[in-house]
Amino acid sequence: MTDKKSLTLLQKIAAASSVAVIVAGIIYWSFQVQNVMELLEMAYG
Amino acid sequence: MINELLLQFAEWLYATSGSRAIEESFYLYNWIEATHVLTIMLCLGMLVFIDLRMLGLAMPGVSAVKISERLNIPMMIGFAIMFITGLLLFYAKPTYTIQSIWFRIKMVLLVVAFVNAVLFHKRMKASASTWEYEAKAPRHLRINAALSLGLWAGVVMTGRLIAYDWFHCYRELPAWLGAAAGCVAD
Amino acid sequence: MELLPFFEWAETSFLGYIGKTYGGVYATFGQSIHLMSLAVLGGSVLVTDLRLLGVIMKDVPSEVVANEAHKWFRIALVFILATGIFMAAAVAQRMYYNDFFWAKMSALLVGIIFVFAIKRPMLKGNHADIQPWLLKLVAVASIMIWFSVAATGRWIGFS
Numbered sequence: 001m002t003d004k005k006s007l008t009l010l011q012k013i014a015a016a017s018s019v020a021v022i023v024a025g026i027i028y029w030s031f032q033v034q035n036v037m038e039l040l041e042m043a044y045g
Numbered sequence: 046m047i048n049e050l051l052l053q054f055a056e057w058l059y060a061t062s063g064s065r066a067i068e069e070s071f072y073l074y075n076w077i078e079a080t081h082v083l084t085i086m087l088c089l090g091m092l093v094f095i096d097l098r099m100l101g102l103a104m105p106g107v108s109a110v111k112i113s114e115r116l117n118i119p120m121m122i123g124f125a126i127m128f129i130t131g132l133l134l135f136y137a138k139p140t141y142t143i144q145s146i147w148f149r150i151k152m153v154l155l156v157v158a159f160v161n162a163v164l165f166h167k168r169m170k171a172s173a174s175t176w177e178y179e180a181k182a183p184r185h186l187r188i189n190a191a192l193s194l195g196l197w198a199g200v201v202m203t204g205r206l207i208a209y210d211w212f213h214c215y216r217e218l219p220a221w222l223g224a225a226a227g228c229v230a231d
Numbered sequence: 232m233e234l235l236p237f238f239e240w241a242e243t244s245f246l247g248y249i250g251k252t253y254g255g256v257y258a259t260f261g262q263s264i265h266l267m268s269l270a271v272l273g274g275s276v277l278v279t280d281l282r283l284l285g286v287i288m289k290d291v292p293s294e295v296v297a298n299e300a301h302k303w304f305r306i307a308l309v310f311i312l313a314t315g316i317f318m319a320a321a322v323a324q325r326m327y328y329n330d331f332f333w334a335k336m337s338a339l340l341v342g343i344i345f346v347f348a349i350k351r352p353m354l355k356g357n358h359a360d361i362q363p364w365l366l367k368l369v370a371v372a373s374i375m376i377w378f379s380v381a382a383t384g385r386w387i388g389f390s
Contacts, residue, residue: 007362014349015365018372021341025375028334036072071389079385083273085266086381090274097303104299107291115288119281201270202263209258 048227055139067137074137081130088123089197091116099190101181110177113169146212146226151203158196165189234327241323250321257321265314269381272307275300276377279354280370293366297354304346331390335383342376 007015058064067073097103098112135142142148168186176183182190212218214228241247250257281287282296319326326332350369358366 007365010349010353011361011365014353014369017345017349018368021345021372022368022375025379028379040072075386075389079382079389082266082385083378083381085270086273086277086377089270090277093271093274094278094300094303103303104291104295107295111291112288115291116278119277119287197270198267201266202259205263205266206258209254211255 048224049229051143051227052140052229055143058136058139064136064139067133074134077130077133077137081127081134084123084126084130085201086123088120088127089201091120091123092197093194095120096190096194099182100187105180108177109179109182110169110173141210141213142207144214144227145207145210146222147203147206147209149225149227151200151207154196154199154203158193158200161189161192161196165193235324238323238327241320244320246317247320247323250317257318261314261318261321265311265318268307268311268314271303272311273377273381275304275307276373279304280374283358283366283370285367293358294354297358301351301354308343326387329387329390331383331386335380335387338376338379338383342380345373345376 067077094103095113095116098105098107098109104112135148165186168189169182172183181187210216212222212226214223214226218226218228242251250261278287279297279300282289282291282293288296319332350373353361353369
């Protein structure tokens with residue numbers, strides 16, 4: 001109970017991997033959306 | 046007669062500019078379609094857990110009524126999204142879809158699933174306080190829940206099969222099947 | 232490692248042969264059951280993660296929700312993998328050259344590792360012992376992963 005504030009190793013890994021996954025996801029999807037927008041601009045100007 | 050009217054309506058829809066715009070746009074159509082399919086996770090995902098709870102197969106220790114009431118809102122949000130995107134998909138391909146036997150079966154299943162859901166809700170409300178903390182709902186409600194799972198599985202399958210034209214009017218079809226699919230003699 | 236021969240072999244395997252030859256089996260046992268499993272898998276992910284985020288079922292202990300949903304997650308995963316392998320075998324060579332297929336496989340691998348090595352072990356104990364922000368962070372990551380798996384999967388068919 002006293003160490004409720006400090007994270008266990010598993011919780012540290014969980015936090016780090018969650019952040020990594022969220023960042024990767026945002027990058028991947030914004031890249032996809034950007035690709036589509038460029039394509040549409042090429043097609044329709 | 047009814048098939049002629051439905052086809053006329055579909056042809057009129059097809060000729061509108063909005064319908065042409067959606068079908069001819071690769072991204073617009075596919076994004077609507079993807080949203081329709083992915084929302085299955087929200088709408089049917091919640092529905093599955095409500096039905097599984099009634100059958101005693103998920104969260105048996107939690108009040109069945111509570112589960113049903115809590116999951117109802119996200120389920121209905123999902124349903125609203127599926128309904129709107131579904132309408133748009135029909136709007137984009139009305140003439141093809143109206144003559145799809147799978148689409149027609151899907152609509153029938155949806156109506157039956159709706160009636161089943163209304164019945165389920167009424168029955169649950171009427172007797173909930175006597176059994177809500179039991180692991181399984183009473184038999185008649187379990188039948189509703191099982192039916193619900195089966196009907197929605199049917200909706201998913203027939204929905205997926207709309208993409209296939211195995212029984213479309215330009216194929217060789219037995220007369221009854223042609224009539225059921227809405228084929229009109231030209 | 233060269234993977235193309237494996238994909239070529241998959242298409243000639245028994246599974247690949249069935250899926251290629253019988254469109255009806257492919258569409259019903261492959262695609263339709265894949266979608267039904269998606270409903271269960273997505274439902275169990277959303278039930279758990281929306282609970283952890285405090286969006287739904289706030290008056291049901293999150294431990295109960297997470298434990299019960301995980302049982303169905305595993306069942307759905309078995310079905311979705313089985314039907315997924317069946318479908319991929321039938322069109323294996325096309326999959327090999329499809330970017331979204333590889334994006335999906337990567338996201339799926341991350342998802343499976345994330346669930347079984349991180350999320351599940353962490354949620355096994357008492358959730359009161361876990362910082363609330365961490366529970367929410369893991370929930371957002373989980374939704375992001377499984378959304379990506381499903382969305383890239385749907386896009387395989389479009390590209």
